[in-house]
């Protein structure tokens with residue numbers, strides 16, 4: 001892992017730095033590059049615009065590491081309200097949650113019950129519930145919650161991270177559930193015995209997992225979603241989908257709001273199923289630092305705002 005990436009990821013966990021930077025206007029302005037605004041309505045309006053351009057969206061309220069059950073219940077109620085609004089506005093929008101935002105660390109059982117309520121409401125709203133993957137120490141718990149939710153509701157998917165050495169085995173263990181999997185490269189600071197430190201190994205792992213997902217998609221055993229902005233990877237995946245006779249409508253490409261926006265539209269106009277993940281809310285510091293770490297050149301964007 002590059003030095004700049006590692007420093008930025010360590011900084012993303014600093015409460016002190018969060019307090020110093022969050023209130024600075026230049027930093028707020030820079031973060032806005034990756035989010036339409038802090039309010040839910042900003043995200044819903046952006047989802048409406050994407051829908052007009054033939055793209056779906058995925059909404060997520062920023063926040064993580066909640067330990068109090070009362071606070072977690074507020075997060076659950078917030079998302080129940082989001083699903084109401086998605087249904088009322090007839091938006092082609094999904095929802096993505098972080099389990100630590102729903103109090104996974106405080107009470108796993110409480111978290112499971114909240115996920116089940118959200119999955120039920122998403123089903124009613126003809127939406128879909130995605131579960132993000134966080135640091136490697138949460139993977140077992142996240143997959144456990146996913147298995148319990150998927151046993152009761154069809155419209156639930158989970159994210160897997162290609163950089164983790166364990167992911168091929170995790171994928172195999174999920175296949176009997178006919179899962180929906182969002183494959184990403186991975187955004188956290190992990191030790192080398194847990195995650196591949198070199199980008200080229202992560203890319204190779206990503207493509208291998210993508211091939212496996214497409215093979216299973218051809219047999220309707222999995223709904224694959226590729227969460228990446230790596231255009232050459234997307235091209236290879238699309239070619240492999242054709243080779244494995246997977247209909248273009250059977251897989252989706254998801255990208256983050258504000259990253260490669262022109263390419264998102266171009267991909268959709270060429271017949272791919274594209275969704276944009278739109279983040280909103282005030283707890284954007286750790287998340288924004290991860291976006292900087294993905295492309296340390298983004299730090300220049302922040303510095304330009306200072307000037």
Ligand SMILES: Cc1cc2nc3c(=O)[nH]c(=O)nc-3n(C[C@H](O)[C@H](O)[C@H](O)COP(=O)(O)OP(=O)(O)OC[C@H]3O[C@@H](n4cnc5c(N)ncnc54)[C@H](O)[C@@H]3O)c2cc1C
Nearest residue numbers: 132133159184185186187227228229230254255256291294
């Ligand atoms: C829909 C979606 C959901 C995700 N969910 C999770 C999750 O649950 N857990 C998790 O660990 N990670 C998640 N991620 C983040 C992911 O793990 C990667 O960190 C991130 O997508 C960057 O990797 P990449 O696949 O785009 O490829 P890279 O090879 O890193 O990037 C390819 C190209 O995309 C552009 N790019 C990538 N990132 C940025 C950026 N921040 N700013 C500007 N340009 C950029 C650059 O041009 C770069 O050359 C998610 C990503 C997406 C798109």
